[in-house]
Amino acid sequence: MEKDKMIGELIRLVGRENVLSSAMHFKLYEYDASMIRTNPDCIVLPTSTEQVAAVVKFAHDNKIPVVARGTGTNLSGGSVTVQGGIAVVLTQMNRIIEMDIENLRVVVQPGVITLDLKNELAKHGYLYQPDPASEKVTTIGGNFGENAGGPHCLKYGVTSNHVLGAEVVLYDGQVVEVGGKALDNPGYDLPGILGASEGTLGIVTKATLRIMPKAEAVKTMLCIFNSIEDGGNTVTAIIGEGIIPATLEMMDSFVIKAVEEAYHIGFPIDAAAILIIELDGLKDGMDRLTERILAICRQNNVREIRVAKDQAERDKIWVGRKGAFGAVGRLRPNYLVNDGTVPRTRLPETLVKVVEIGKKYRILIANVFHAGDGNLHPLILFDERDKDELERVHAAAAEIMKVCVDMGGTISGEHGIGVEKLHGMFLIFSSRDIDAMWKVKAAFDPANLFNPGKVLPETEKAA
Numbered sequence: 001m002e003k004d005k006m007i008g009e010l011i012r013l014v015g016r017e018n019v020l021s022s023a024m025h026f027k028l029y030e031y032d033a034s035m036i037r038t039n040p041d042c043i044v045l046p047t048s049t050e051q052v053a054a055v056v057k058f059a060h061d062n063k064i065p066v067v068a069r070g071t072g073t074n075l076s077g078g079s080v081t082v083q084g085g086i087a088v089v090l091t092q093m094n095r096i097i098e099m100d101i102e103n104l105r106v107v108v109q110p111g112v113i114t115l116d117l118k119n120e121l122a123k124h125g126y127l128y129q130p131d132p133a134s135e136k137v138t139t140i141g142g143n144f145g146e147n148a149g150g151p152h153c154l155k156y157g158v159t160s161n162h163v164l165g166a167e168v169v170l171y172d173g174q175v176v177e178v179g180g181k182a183l184d185n186p187g188y189d190l191p192g193i194l195g196a197s198e199g200t201l202g203i204v205t206k207a208t209l210r211i212m213p214k215a216e217a218v219k220t221m222l223c224i225f226n227s228i229e230d231g232g233n234t235v236t237a238i239i240g241e242g243i244i245p246a247t248l249e250m251m252d253s254f255v256i257k258a259v260e261e262a263y264h265i266g267f268p269i270d271a272a273a274i275l276i277i278e279l280d281g282l283k284d285g286m287d288r289l290t291e292r293i294l295a296i297c298r299q300n301n302v303r304e305i306r307v308a309k310d311q312a313e314r315d316k317i318w319v320g321r322k323g324a325f326g327a328v329g330r331l332r333p334n335y336l337v338n339d340g341t342v343p344r345t346r347l348p349e350t351l352v353k354v355v356e357i358g359k360k361y362r363i364l365i366a367n368v369f370h371a372g373d374g375n376l377h378p379l380i381l382f383d384e385r386d387k388d389e390l391e392r393v394h395a396a397a398a399e400i401m402k403v404c405v406d407m408g409g410t411i412s413g414e415h416g417i418g419v420e421k422l423h424g425m426f427l428i429f430s431s432r433d434i435d436a437m438w439k440v441k442a443a444f445d446p447a448n449l450f451n452p453g454k455v456l457p458e459t460e461k462a463a
């Protein structure tokens with residue numbers, strides 16, 4: 001369809017004020033937090049499920065790709081329009097529809113900002129657990145699309161463990177409800193299939209989430225190590241003792257320095273690694289558990305342990321951890337984040353290999369990671385204008401992904417496949433496995449118009 005006609009039709013469907021199509025707007029929506037940039041043909045910001053349904057039906061009838069978008073912070077190319085089409089930005093649908101506190105459920109629109117929801121719940125003494133470091137700016141819809149994780153997902157599970165139901169717009173504009181408020185819903189686990197589907201199966205217009213009461217007590221420890229291996233071994237030993245803290249987050253010396261320069265937290269800039277261990281739960285027994293953890297740290301050569309005395313000190317530590325990408329991002333024009341996952345016992349040797357890869361390709365790699373989950377985040381720093389360096393960065397990223405798989409891990413812990421890791425899917429799945437996923441895709445999206453070019457690589461059969 002001719003572009004002007006398409007824009008005219010979309011204005012008719014959702015109103016002029018909800019359609020963007022100027023050159024400046026195309027620039028603003030051409031990217032996410034990956035390295036891929038492509039212009040949509042039009043941007044719509046619907047304000048209701050009915051508007052989303054009308055846009056999707058129009059796109060389906062006219063064979064136009066549709067890409068759902070939250071705030072565009074995903075790191076794998078999930079919300080760029082690689083085949084053009086309509087970017088459906090859900091940020092105006094940002095209402096908390098229902099707070100069913102007694103039943104530990106909330107119902108929200110997809111554009112609600114994750115931290116806004118948490119702040120609202122905190123007023124009642126409750127919590128929505130998933131906490132991507134980007135929670136200040138990301139949407140619940142985007143978190144669901146990527147199955148986002150975060151520091152506290154070690155103990156509480158990733159986003160899909162907290163989404164019980166959803167209202168979804170299907171490929172032809174029909175609106176259906178999947179799942180519900182119960183913990184185990186009858187029938188197929190469609191919320192499970194939709195979570196992490198990166199907008200390739202439908203558009204979520206409402207989500208039913210599980211919430212929890214805030215813990216009675218929290219203890220946050222900053223453990224400082226002179227060697228990254230000791231930090232990694234501490235993580236393995238804590239979990240090996242049967243202790244699952246709320247968080248086990250690690251940073252290497254490069255990240256510690258970057259964070260310190262950016263935020264002046266008081267992190268030790270001469271340390272090789274720091275481990276942030278947070279416990280939450282009942283007050284009773286927490287001191288005993290803390291002692292056991294401190295003993296494990298000492299057995300693994302911890303240099304110093306600082307226990308946060310109050311909420312202000314705790315917040316300071318988390319500002320450093322959650323701001324780590326931003327701090328490192330100040331050092332070079334670009335960074336690429338890998339997020340391969342390995343069995344946590346193999347973290348120390350994987351880190352050694354990551355360092356070797358950095359040396360081999362002459363690039364800077366900073367490491368900050370969800371150590372408890374074995375989820376690495378090597379941040380590769382570079383300047384994309386230097387084509388030679390860019391090539392080395394891509395080669396290094398591919399090699400790190402392969403190392404994670406060889407260690408018995410996988411290519412992504414939480415950042416999704418998008419476009420950037422499409423080729424990596426063959427490292428963990430056979431063509432037959434991927435064809436099975438294409439069958440799911442075909443059932444939800446027969447014309448392949450929902451976010452085409454993402455998640456599933458072409459196989460001989462699928463092509």
Ligand SMILES: Cc1cc2nc3c(=O)[nH]c(=O)nc-3n(C[C@H](O)[C@H](O)[C@H](O)COP(=O)(O)OP(=O)(O)OC[C@H]3O[C@@H](n4cnc5c(N)ncnc54)[C@H](O)[C@@H]3O)c2cc1C
Nearest residue numbers: 070071072073074078133139141142143145148149199204
């Ligand atoms: C500094 C920084 C730190 C980060 N830290 C973390 C972290 O700790 N943990 C983590 O998991 N991620 C992290 N991320 C990645 C990112 O923030 C998450 O992937 C987040 O969930 C994306 O949400 P968004 O609103 O930006 O969605 P977008 O990036 O706009 O979209 C993400 C995907 O979801 C799809 N989508 C969006 N809305 C809908 C909808 N309503 N229905 C269906 N599909 C939809 C999109 O098509 C796309 O495929 C970080 C990113 C940055 C830049």
